[in-house]
Amino acid sequence: MSTAGPRRADALKNRERLVAEADALFASDGGPVTLDMIAKAAGVGIGTLYRHFPTRESLVEAVYRLELDALDRRADALLATSTASDAMRHWLDDYLHFVATKHAMQDALRVGITPRDNAASTIRLRINAVVGRFLSAGGADGTLRDDVSPDDVTLGLLGMALAANAASQVDQTRRMLGLLLAGLKQH
Structure with a gap:
Protein backbone atom coordinates (compact mmCIF):
# COMPACT_ATOMS: atom_id res chain seq x y z
CA MET A 1 0.00 0.00 0.00
CA SER A 2 1.29 3.47 -0.93
CA THR A 3 1.80 6.15 1.67
CA ALA A 4 2.11 8.96 -0.91
CA GLY A 5 -1.41 10.28 -0.19
CA PRO A 6 -1.07 10.77 3.58
CA ARG A 7 2.46 12.17 3.27
CA ARG A 8 1.33 14.71 0.69
CA ALA A 9 -1.65 15.68 2.81
CA ASP A 10 0.63 16.01 5.84
CA ALA A 11 3.12 18.11 3.83
CA LEU A 12 0.27 20.36 2.64
CA LYS A 13 -0.93 20.82 6.23
CA ASN A 14 2.61 21.69 7.33
CA ARG A 15 2.90 24.26 4.54
CA GLU A 16 -0.47 25.80 5.42
CA ARG A 17 0.49 25.97 9.12
CA LEU A 18 3.82 27.60 8.26
CA VAL A 19 2.10 30.27 6.15
CA ALA A 20 -0.60 30.87 8.79
CA GLU A 21 1.93 31.17 11.62
CA ALA A 22 4.21 33.40 9.55
CA ASP A 23 1.23 35.64 8.75
CA ALA A 24 0.35 35.94 12.45
CA LEU A 25 3.93 36.53 13.57
CA PHE A 26 4.60 39.09 10.82
CA ALA A 27 1.58 41.03 12.10
CA SER A 28 2.75 41.00 15.72
CA ASP A 29 4.63 43.84 17.36
CA GLY A 30 6.99 41.43 19.08
CA GLY A 31 10.10 42.52 17.22
CA PRO A 32 12.01 40.68 14.52
CA VAL A 33 10.55 37.37 13.40
CA THR A 34 13.02 34.56 12.74
CA LEU A 35 12.42 31.47 10.65
CA ASP A 36 13.07 29.39 13.78
CA MET A 37 10.21 31.22 15.53
CA ILE A 38 7.88 30.48 12.63
CA ALA A 39 8.82 26.78 12.51
CA LYS A 40 8.34 26.43 16.28
CA ALA A 41 4.95 28.19 16.19
CA ALA A 42 3.85 25.86 13.36
CA GLY A 43 5.00 22.82 15.33
CA VAL A 44 7.56 21.71 12.74
CA GLY A 45 11.32 21.60 12.54
CA ILE A 46 13.40 24.16 10.69
CA GLY A 47 14.22 21.54 8.04
CA THR A 48 10.51 21.24 7.21
CA LEU A 49 10.27 25.01 6.85
CA TYR A 50 13.25 25.05 4.49
CA ARG A 51 11.83 22.19 2.41
CA HIS A 52 8.75 24.31 1.75
CA PHE A 53 10.42 27.72 1.71
CA PRO A 54 14.13 27.71 0.83
CA HIS A 90 -11.54 51.38 -0.09
CA TRP A 91 -9.27 48.80 -1.72
CA LEU A 92 -6.17 51.02 -1.54
CA ASP A 93 -6.93 51.74 2.10
CA ASP A 94 -7.26 47.99 2.78
CA TYR A 95 -3.97 47.35 0.99
CA LEU A 96 -2.14 50.04 3.00
CA HIS A 97 -3.60 48.60 6.21
CA PHE A 98 -2.37 45.13 5.25
CA VAL A 99 1.18 46.35 4.60
CA ALA A 100 1.20 48.48 7.76
CA THR A 101 0.25 45.50 9.92
CA LYS A 102 3.02 43.26 8.56
CA HIS A 103 5.95 44.99 10.27
CA ALA A 104 8.29 42.03 10.02
CA MET A 105 7.73 41.71 6.26
CA GLN A 106 8.82 45.20 5.24
CA ASP A 107 12.34 44.38 4.02
CA ALA A 108 11.33 41.18 2.25
CA LEU A 109 8.34 42.97 0.70
CA ARG A 110 10.66 45.67 -0.63
CA VAL A 111 12.72 42.94 -2.31
CA GLY A 112 9.57 41.21 -3.57
CA ILE A 113 8.20 44.24 -5.42
CA THR A 114 11.48 45.41 -6.93
CA PRO A 115 11.84 44.66 -10.64
CA ARG A 116 14.56 42.16 -11.51
CA ASP A 117 16.29 41.95 -14.88
CA ASN A 118 14.03 44.75 -16.19
CA ALA A 119 10.91 42.67 -15.44
CA ALA A 120 8.27 43.52 -12.87
CA SER A 121 7.91 41.13 -9.96
CA THR A 122 4.96 38.75 -9.77
CA ILE A 123 3.62 40.65 -6.76
CA ARG A 124 3.78 43.97 -8.56
CA LEU A 125 2.10 42.49 -11.64
CA ARG A 126 -0.75 41.21 -9.49
CA ILE A 127 -1.26 44.61 -7.88
CA ASN A 128 -1.12 46.23 -11.33
CA ALA A 129 -3.85 43.87 -12.54
CA VAL A 130 -6.19 44.86 -9.70
CA VAL A 131 -5.42 48.57 -10.11
CA GLY A 132 -6.01 48.18 -13.84
CA ARG A 133 -9.48 46.76 -13.17
CA PHE A 134 -10.31 49.80 -11.05
CA LEU A 135 -8.99 52.20 -13.68
CA SER A 136 -10.94 50.46 -16.47
CA ALA A 137 -14.13 50.49 -14.42
CA GLY A 138 -13.51 54.13 -13.52
CA GLY A 139 -13.04 55.06 -17.17
CA ALA A 140 -16.33 53.32 -17.95
CA ASP A 141 -18.32 54.94 -15.14
CA GLY A 142 -16.60 58.32 -15.54
CA THR A 143 -15.15 58.51 -12.03
CA LEU A 144 -11.47 57.82 -12.80
CA ARG A 145 -9.07 58.96 -15.50
CA ASP A 146 -8.44 56.41 -18.20
CA ASP A 147 -5.01 57.73 -19.24
CA VAL A 148 -3.09 56.47 -16.23
CA SER A 149 -0.77 53.47 -16.15
CA PRO A 150 -1.68 50.92 -13.46
CA ASP A 151 2.03 50.59 -12.66
CA ASP A 152 2.27 54.33 -11.94
CA VAL A 153 -0.51 53.99 -9.37
CA THR A 154 1.07 50.83 -7.95
CA LEU A 155 4.44 52.53 -7.60
CA GLY A 156 2.83 55.42 -5.71
CA LEU A 157 0.92 53.02 -3.49
CA LEU A 158 3.96 50.89 -2.73
CA GLY A 159 6.08 53.95 -2.08
CA MET A 160 3.56 55.19 0.47
CA ALA A 161 3.22 51.77 2.06
CA LEU A 162 6.95 51.25 2.50
CA ALA A 163 8.02 54.79 3.33
CA ALA A 164 5.33 55.64 5.88
CA ASN A 165 4.90 52.39 7.74
CA ALA A 166 5.06 53.58 11.34
CA ALA A 167 1.86 53.72 13.36
CA SER A 168 2.49 57.43 13.89
CA GLN A 169 2.31 57.96 10.12
CA VAL A 170 -1.19 56.55 9.53
CA ASP A 171 -2.71 60.02 9.15
CA GLN A 172 0.01 61.06 6.73
CA THR A 173 -0.49 57.90 4.69
CA ARG A 174 -4.24 58.59 4.47
CA ARG A 175 -3.54 62.15 3.32
CA MET A 176 -1.12 60.86 0.68
CA LEU A 177 -3.70 58.32 -0.46
CA GLY A 178 -6.21 61.18 -0.77
CA LEU A 179 -3.76 63.10 -2.95
CA LEU A 180 -3.15 60.06 -5.15
CA LEU A 181 -6.87 59.50 -5.58
CA ALA A 182 -7.54 63.18 -6.29
CA GLY A 183 -5.05 62.95 -9.13
CA LEU A 184 -6.84 59.90 -10.51
CA LYS A 185 -10.35 61.37 -10.46
CA GLN A 186 -12.02 62.30 -13.73
CA HIS A 187 -12.50 66.06 -13.96
Whole structure:
Protein backbone atom coordinates (compact mmCIF):
# COMPACT_ATOMS: atom_id res chain seq x y z
CA MET A 1 0.00 0.00 0.00
CA SER A 2 1.29 3.47 -0.93
CA THR A 3 1.80 6.15 1.67
CA ALA A 4 2.11 8.96 -0.91
CA GLY A 5 -1.41 10.28 -0.19
CA PRO A 6 -1.07 10.77 3.58
CA ARG A 7 2.46 12.17 3.27
CA ARG A 8 1.33 14.71 0.69
CA ALA A 9 -1.65 15.68 2.81
CA ASP A 10 0.63 16.01 5.84
CA ALA A 11 3.12 18.11 3.83
CA LEU A 12 0.27 20.36 2.64
CA LYS A 13 -0.93 20.82 6.23
CA ASN A 14 2.61 21.69 7.33
CA ARG A 15 2.90 24.26 4.54
CA GLU A 16 -0.47 25.80 5.42
CA ARG A 17 0.49 25.97 9.12
CA LEU A 18 3.82 27.60 8.26
CA VAL A 19 2.10 30.27 6.15
CA ALA A 20 -0.60 30.87 8.79
CA GLU A 21 1.93 31.17 11.62
CA ALA A 22 4.21 33.40 9.55
CA ASP A 23 1.23 35.64 8.75
CA ALA A 24 0.35 35.94 12.45
CA LEU A 25 3.93 36.53 13.57
CA PHE A 26 4.60 39.09 10.82
CA ALA A 27 1.58 41.03 12.10
CA SER A 28 2.75 41.00 15.72
CA ASP A 29 4.63 43.84 17.36
CA GLY A 30 6.99 41.43 19.08
CA GLY A 31 10.10 42.52 17.22
CA PRO A 32 12.01 40.68 14.52
CA VAL A 33 10.55 37.37 13.40
CA THR A 34 13.02 34.56 12.74
CA LEU A 35 12.42 31.47 10.65
CA ASP A 36 13.07 29.39 13.78
CA MET A 37 10.21 31.22 15.53
CA ILE A 38 7.88 30.48 12.63
CA ALA A 39 8.82 26.78 12.51
CA LYS A 40 8.34 26.43 16.28
CA ALA A 41 4.95 28.19 16.19
CA ALA A 42 3.85 25.86 13.36
CA GLY A 43 5.00 22.82 15.33
CA VAL A 44 7.56 21.71 12.74
CA GLY A 45 11.32 21.60 12.54
CA ILE A 46 13.40 24.16 10.69
CA GLY A 47 14.22 21.54 8.04
CA THR A 48 10.51 21.24 7.21
CA LEU A 49 10.27 25.01 6.85
CA TYR A 50 13.25 25.05 4.49
CA ARG A 51 11.83 22.19 2.41
CA HIS A 52 8.75 24.31 1.75
CA PHE A 53 10.42 27.72 1.71
CA PRO A 54 14.13 27.71 0.83
CA THR A 55 14.43 31.45 1.58
CA ARG A 56 12.77 33.96 3.86
CA GLU A 57 11.60 35.81 0.75
CA SER A 58 9.80 32.72 -0.55
CA LEU A 59 7.88 32.45 2.74
CA VAL A 60 7.05 36.15 2.70
CA GLU A 61 5.83 35.81 -0.88
CA ALA A 62 3.55 32.91 0.13
CA VAL A 63 2.03 35.01 2.94
CA TYR A 64 1.74 37.96 0.59
CA ARG A 65 0.06 35.84 -2.12
CA LEU A 66 -2.53 34.69 0.41
CA GLU A 67 -3.33 38.30 1.31
CA LEU A 68 -3.43 39.33 -2.36
CA ASP A 69 -5.95 36.57 -3.04
CA ALA A 70 -8.21 38.02 -0.35
CA LEU A 71 -7.66 41.58 -1.61
CA ASP A 72 -8.42 40.43 -5.16
CA ARG A 73 -11.78 39.03 -4.02
CA ARG A 74 -12.40 42.25 -2.10
CA ALA A 75 -11.83 44.27 -5.30
CA ASP A 76 -14.56 42.32 -7.09
CA ALA A 77 -17.00 42.86 -4.21
CA LEU A 78 -16.23 46.58 -4.03
CA LEU A 79 -16.62 47.08 -7.78
CA ALA A 80 -19.97 45.31 -7.66
CA THR A 81 -21.37 47.68 -5.03
CA SER A 82 -19.65 51.07 -5.51
CA THR A 83 -18.43 53.51 -8.10
CA ALA A 84 -14.96 52.67 -9.31
CA SER A 85 -13.38 55.62 -7.50
CA ASP A 86 -15.04 54.71 -4.18
CA ALA A 87 -14.18 51.04 -4.66
CA MET A 88 -10.58 51.92 -5.43
CA ARG A 89 -10.29 54.14 -2.37
CA HIS A 90 -11.54 51.38 -0.09
CA TRP A 91 -9.27 48.80 -1.72
CA LEU A 92 -6.17 51.02 -1.54
CA ASP A 93 -6.93 51.74 2.10
CA ASP A 94 -7.26 47.99 2.78
CA TYR A 95 -3.97 47.35 0.99
CA LEU A 96 -2.14 50.04 3.00
CA HIS A 97 -3.60 48.60 6.21
CA PHE A 98 -2.37 45.13 5.25
CA VAL A 99 1.18 46.35 4.60
CA ALA A 100 1.20 48.48 7.76
CA THR A 101 0.25 45.50 9.92
CA LYS A 102 3.02 43.26 8.56
CA HIS A 103 5.95 44.99 10.27
CA ALA A 104 8.29 42.03 10.02
CA MET A 105 7.73 41.71 6.26
CA GLN A 106 8.82 45.20 5.24
CA ASP A 107 12.34 44.38 4.02
CA ALA A 108 11.33 41.18 2.25
CA LEU A 109 8.34 42.97 0.70
CA ARG A 110 10.66 45.67 -0.63
CA VAL A 111 12.72 42.94 -2.31
CA GLY A 112 9.57 41.21 -3.57
CA ILE A 113 8.20 44.24 -5.42
CA THR A 114 11.48 45.41 -6.93
CA PRO A 115 11.84 44.66 -10.64
CA ARG A 116 14.56 42.16 -11.51
CA ASP A 117 16.29 41.95 -14.88
CA ASN A 118 14.03 44.75 -16.19
CA ALA A 119 10.91 42.67 -15.44
CA ALA A 120 8.27 43.52 -12.87
CA SER A 121 7.91 41.13 -9.96
CA THR A 122 4.96 38.75 -9.77
CA ILE A 123 3.62 40.65 -6.76
CA ARG A 124 3.78 43.97 -8.56
CA LEU A 125 2.10 42.49 -11.64
CA ARG A 126 -0.75 41.21 -9.49
CA ILE A 127 -1.26 44.61 -7.88
CA ASN A 128 -1.12 46.23 -11.33
CA ALA A 129 -3.85 43.87 -12.54
CA VAL A 130 -6.19 44.86 -9.70
CA VAL A 131 -5.42 48.57 -10.11
CA GLY A 132 -6.01 48.18 -13.84
CA ARG A 133 -9.48 46.76 -13.17
CA PHE A 134 -10.31 49.80 -11.05
CA LEU A 135 -8.99 52.20 -13.68
CA SER A 136 -10.94 50.46 -16.47
CA ALA A 137 -14.13 50.49 -14.42
CA GLY A 138 -13.51 54.13 -13.52
CA GLY A 139 -13.04 55.06 -17.17
CA ALA A 140 -16.33 53.32 -17.95
CA ASP A 141 -18.32 54.94 -15.14
CA GLY A 142 -16.60 58.32 -15.54
CA THR A 143 -15.15 58.51 -12.03
CA LEU A 144 -11.47 57.82 -12.80
CA ARG A 145 -9.07 58.96 -15.50
CA ASP A 146 -8.44 56.41 -18.20
CA ASP A 147 -5.01 57.73 -19.24
CA VAL A 148 -3.09 56.47 -16.23
CA SER A 149 -0.77 53.47 -16.15
CA PRO A 150 -1.68 50.92 -13.46
CA ASP A 151 2.03 50.59 -12.66
CA ASP A 152 2.27 54.33 -11.94
CA VAL A 153 -0.51 53.99 -9.37
CA THR A 154 1.07 50.83 -7.95
CA LEU A 155 4.44 52.53 -7.60
CA GLY A 156 2.83 55.42 -5.71
CA LEU A 157 0.92 53.02 -3.49
CA LEU A 158 3.96 50.89 -2.73
CA GLY A 159 6.08 53.95 -2.08
CA MET A 160 3.56 55.19 0.47
CA ALA A 161 3.22 51.77 2.06
CA LEU A 162 6.95 51.25 2.50
CA ALA A 163 8.02 54.79 3.33
CA ALA A 164 5.33 55.64 5.88
CA ASN A 165 4.90 52.39 7.74
CA ALA A 166 5.06 53.58 11.34
CA ALA A 167 1.86 53.72 13.36
CA SER A 168 2.49 57.43 13.89
CA GLN A 169 2.31 57.96 10.12
CA VAL A 170 -1.19 56.55 9.53
CA ASP A 171 -2.71 60.02 9.15
CA GLN A 172 0.01 61.06 6.73
CA THR A 173 -0.49 57.90 4.69
CA ARG A 174 -4.24 58.59 4.47
CA ARG A 175 -3.54 62.15 3.32
CA MET A 176 -1.12 60.86 0.68
CA LEU A 177 -3.70 58.32 -0.46
CA GLY A 178 -6.21 61.18 -0.77
CA LEU A 179 -3.76 63.10 -2.95
CA LEU A 180 -3.15 60.06 -5.15
CA LEU A 181 -6.87 59.50 -5.58
CA ALA A 182 -7.54 63.18 -6.29
CA GLY A 183 -5.05 62.95 -9.13
CA LEU A 184 -6.84 59.90 -10.51
CA LYS A 185 -10.35 61.37 -10.46
CA GLN A 186 -12.02 62.30 -13.73
CA HIS A 187 -12.50 66.06 -13.96
